[in-house]
Amino acid sequence: MDSRPVLDDGAYVRSAVQTAAKILVVGHFAVGKTTFIGTMSEIPPLRTEETMTQAAAGVDDLGDVRGKTTTTVAMDFGRLTINDRLVLYLFGTPGQQRFVQVWEDMSRGALGALILVDPERLEESFPVMDLVEQYGLPYAIAVNRFDGTPDRPDEELREALDLLPETPVVTCDARDPKSSAHSLMVLIRYLQTRIS
Amino acid sequence: MIDPGEQEPEAAELVRPYVITDGRVLPEDDRFSLITLVTASADHEQRMARLSPEKRAVLELCGGGYLSVAEIAGHMRLPVGVVKILLSDLADGGYLVTRAPAPRATLVDRQLLQEVLDGLQARFG
Numbered sequence A: 001m002d003s004r005p006v007l008d009d010g011a012y013v014r015s016a017v018q019t020a021a022k023i024l025v026v027g028h029f030a031v032g033k034t035t036f037i038g039t040m041s042e043i044p045p046l047r048t049e050e051t052m053t054q055a056a057a058g059v060d061d062l063g064d065v066r067g068k069t070t071t072t073v074a075m076d077f078g079r080l081t082i083n084d085r086l087v088l089y090l091f092g093t094p095g096q097q098r099f100v101q102v103w104e105d106m107s108r109g110a111l112g113a114l115i116l117v118d119p120e121r122l123e124e125s126f127p128v129m130d131l132v133e134q135y136g137l138p139y140a141i142a143v144n145r146f147d148g149t150p151d152r153p154d155e156e157l158r159e160a161l162d163l164l165p166e167t168p169v170v171t172c173d174a175r176d177p178k179s180s181a182h183s184l185m186v187l188i189r190y191l192q193t194r195i196s
Numbered sequence B: 001m002i003d004p005g006e007q008e009p010e011a012a013e014l015v016r017p018y019v020i021t022d023g024r025v026l027p028e029d030d031r032f033s034l035i036t037l038v039t040a041s042a043d044h045e046q047r048m049a050r051l052s053p054e055k056r057a058v059l060e061l062c063g064g065g066y067l068s069v070a071e072i073a074g075h076m077r078l079p080v081g082v083v084k085i086l087l088s089d090l091a092d093g094g095y096l097v098t099r100a101p102a103p104r105a106t107l108v109d110r111q112l113l114q115e116v117l118d119g120l121q122a123r124f125g
């Protein structure tokens, strides 16, 4: 931290806003999480770090200071004002199992998760799907179709990912606001069905 | 704004946050989640003299309006855990006003989900 960042008014949440909600945008490496959040966010996306502590195996200098070793995990996030009283935050989280501590913080209070998958690399989505399920987050699958990706029948994808029949699958171009918003809406409608 | 493609910092750079928090390790503090909205209380400016530079910087930042804990960390370029410690102390001193996040989906009224849906629809149609 060098100095206090100076923000313009638009950086702040509108003063009438009473509460915030959170959705996780997750997926394997380079699947389009940062792109998706940048497309949807009304503020320039921010990045922050969580520091994770682990019992020190080989104690180094830093380890001596704190008796623990630390690693940091970066997460991207963006903001979307929903209406006068509500803002929605989108958090992008990497899907590696070793980041469980961060997942704990990120998933707490989240409405649900949008899992971005690359249809050409489906098996890379397994670890992140395991995490989402482990933390009990309801989710929808957004198939991020990169240029030139051939169409793949939904059924094949459902089977490959071992989805429940009710889990929504939607195609999405993370660079396109309408398409990205549509996948979020599909997730929300699914969440609505789960609380009836 | 930090370039999202930026490298993760080397471990050595983590020393500074521990100095800022007087070497304290994170208490599991449920007062602040990533999306708790925080602003400075109306009278905070009269009582800033004895605060550390970091706490003053936090107050100045969130004196302009509400920001989430995650946004404060992002703008200050500090890890979330460190920011939570600073915020806890400031809250204890009565320097902050907070707005709690919405409860999660299973407990939530349908209204919240409907609002999110309508809001997205209105903006991206």
Ligand SMILES: Nc1nc2c(ncn2[C@@H]2O[C@H](COP(=O)(O)OP(=O)(O)OP(=O)(O)O)[C@@H](O)[C@H]2O)c(=O)[nH]1
Residues within 6 Å of the ligand: A027, A028, A029, A030, A031, A032, A033, A034, A035, A036, A092, A094, A144, A145, A146, A147, A172, A173, A174, A175
């Ligand atoms: N054609 C196409 N390219 C995309 C799409 N989404 C992302 N990309 C590109 O894919 C690359 C990776 O996207 P990112 O948004 O950085 O992915 P990420 O999931 O944040 O990656 P990590 O944070 O490194 O795990 C970038 O070059 C994007 O421009 C998409 O929907 N279609």
Ligand SMILES: [Mg+2]
Residues within 6 Å of the ligand: A033, A034, A035, A076, A092, B004
């Ligand atoms: Mg990314």
